[in-house]
Amino acid sequence: MKTNGKKVPISERALTQRINRKLQQQNNPEKLIAARGTTAREQLGHYYTVETNTSAIARSHVNLEKLASKLGVIQPWEEMRAE
Numbered sequence: 001m002k003t004n005g006k007k008v009p010i011s012e013r014a015l016t017q018r019i020n021r022k023l024q025q026q027n028n029p030e031k032l033i034a035a036r037g038t039t040a041r042e043q044l045g046h047y048y049t050v051e052t053n054t055s056a057i058a059r060s061h062v063n064l065e066k067l068a069s070k071l072g073v074i075q076p077w078e079e080m081r082a083e
Contacts, residue, residue, distance in 0.1 A: 009081035010074070015064050016047075018073040023049065030058050032067075 016032055023030040030049040035041045045061030059067075068074035 007079040008077055010078050011081055012064065015068055015074065015080050019064065019068055019071060022071045022073050024052075028053065028058075032062065 016034075019032050023032060029052045031052050032047055032049050034047055035044045043060070044057065047062040047064060048057055049059040049062060050056065051058050065074065065080050068080075074080075
């Protein structure tokens with residue numbers, strides 16, 4: 001897709017939905033969760049993942065764009081739009 005050097009913005013919500021769909025397809029499914037409260041944000045970061053089978057924290061301090069890129073759910077011509 002040619003965008004003349006400009007990246008197509010996608011919302012944070014759309015990106016989290018893409019990530020969650022991909023995480024659910026893994027052998028050990030996970031769910032992306034937004035931390036609520038200042039204490040949770042300090043300990044876990046703004047986003048973290050939880051294993052759906054055991055409810056154990058799988059990843060903390062998740063960078064949405066990096067995780068999306070690692071999972072292959074964001075294209076090179078896309079970028080997350082600040083909300």
